[in-house]
Amino acid sequence: DGGITQSPKYLFRKEGQNVTLSCEQNLNHDAMYWYRQDPGQGLRLIYYSQIVNDFQKGDIAEGYSVSREKKESFPLTVTSAQKNPTAFYLCASSISGSTDTQYFGPGTRLTVL
Amino acid sequence: AQSVTQLDSHVSVSEGTPVLLRCNYSSSYSPSLFWYVQHPNKGLQLLLKYTSAATLVKGINGFEAEFKKSETSFHLTKPSAHMSDAAEYFCVVRFMEAGGGNKLTFGTGTQLKVEL
Numbered sequence: 236d237g238g239i240t241q242s243p244k245y246l247f248r249k250e251g252q253n254v255t256l257s258c259e260q261n262l263n264h265d266a267m268y269w270y271r272q273d274p275g276q277g278l279r280l281i282y283y284s285q286i287v288n289d290f291q292k293g294d295i296a297e298g299y300s301v302s303r304e305k306k307e308s309f310p311l312t313v314t315s316a317q318k319n320p321t322a323f324y325l326c327a328s329s330i331s332g333s334t335d336t337q338y339f340g341p342g343t344r345l346t347v348l
Numbered sequence: 349a350q351s352v353t354q355l356d357s358h359v360s361v362s363e364g365t366p367v368l369l370r371c372n373y374s375s376s377y378s379p380s381l382f383w384y385v386q387h388p389n390k391g392l393q394l395l396l397k398y399t400s401a402a403t404l405v406k407g408i409n410g411f412e413a414e415f416k417k418s419e420t421s422f423h424l425t426k427p428s429a430h431m432s433d434a435a436e437y438f439c440v441v442r443f444m445e446a447g448g449g450n451k452l453t454f455g456t457g458t459q460l461k462v463e464l
Contacts (some may be wrong), residue, residue, distance in 0.1 A: 239391075275357070277438060277454030278392075325391055335380045335399065335442045337452060339391035 238262065239340035241326050246345045248313075248320070256311045256343045258326035266332040267309035271295060272323040272342075281324075284309055285332030313345065321347045350375050350443045354455035362463050367411075367426040369458045371439035374420065380442040381422045382452075383413055387435045395437075398422060409433070434462045 239260045248254045258267065266285045270278040280293030284303040298317025303309055309328075313320045323344050327337040355370040373379060380399045384392040396407025403415045413424045422439060439455040 241391075244389075275456060277352075277456045278452075279454075280451065283451075323389075327392075336382075336394065336397060338394070339384075341391040342389070344389065 239326060239328055239338060241324075241340040241343050243343060244341065246343055248345065248347050250347055251315045253312055253314050254345065256313065256324055256326075256345070258309045258311065258340060260307055260309075260326075260328045260340075262328060262338065263306070264328035264330050264338075265306070266329045266334070267303070268327040268329075268337060269293075269299075269301065269309070269311045270325045270327065272325060278325060281311065283332075320345055350379065350441055350453050352439050352441045352453055352455045354437075354439050354458050356458050357456065358459045358461065360461040360463060361429045363431055364428050367424070367429045367433065367460065369424040369437050369439075369460065371422045371424065371455060372420055373422060373439075373441045375441060375443060378417070381413075381415065382440040382442070383407065383411070383422075383424050384438045384440060385435050386438065386457075392438065395424070429460075429462045431462050431464070434460055436460070 242257045268283040269281040272278050279295050281299050282301045284290035287306050290303050300312045325342045326340040329337045351374040353372045382397045383395040386392045395411050396405045398405045398415045406412045411426045436457045436459050438457050441453050
């Protein structure tokens with residue numbers, strides 16, 4: 236059953252802690268993306284990776300970090316430097332970095348207590 | 349600069365009546381355009397996409413959208429709303445970056461409410 240999985244679905248964090256969100260895909264896609272969604276706003280791009288061992292900053296990368304050591308995995312770390320981390324985080328993938336259609340995972344809702 | 353504007357933040361229709369969700373875009377060349385749907389606390393699901401083939405694009409669940417270059421619009425329609433259509437809908441434009449990357453710009457979303 237192919238698709239994109241994100242875990243956990245809900246995540247709670249204390250202020251000052253780093254937290255890592257998981258994103259895995261078995262679609263054999265080269266490109267992967269992380270977005271942040273806030274109420275009343277569209278999705279904003281945090282980081283993207285067109286190929287293994289390479290990634291680029293998106294529009295709102297400050298306070299976040301990523302790695303792409305394996306094709307199927309693109310974890311996102313929300314660091315304590317992120318001023319307002321409470322949001323819904325969505326991971327997506329596409330066949331390649333130049334292919335237009337992106338497919339989305341179910342999301343992780345992060346709440347900072 | 350590329351941008352996308354969804355003209356209504358909320359739309360309410362009665363079950364069985366037509367749905368119209370409006371979207372205008374700004375792009376310096378013919379873009380790829382998408383509509384995605386998001387149910388509460390879920391990821392986004394692709395409804396349909398336009399990539400310079402037929403201007404009337406048919407998608408899943410009876411939705412369709414028409415690309416009108418002269419009006420820079422890509423409105424989403426459905427002839428008859430169903431209760432299960434209640435969700436948030438995003439109009440999205442894709443443009444290519446100088447390095448060939450695939451960057452999407454999202455509208456702010458339209459919340460569709462379907463009433464009995």
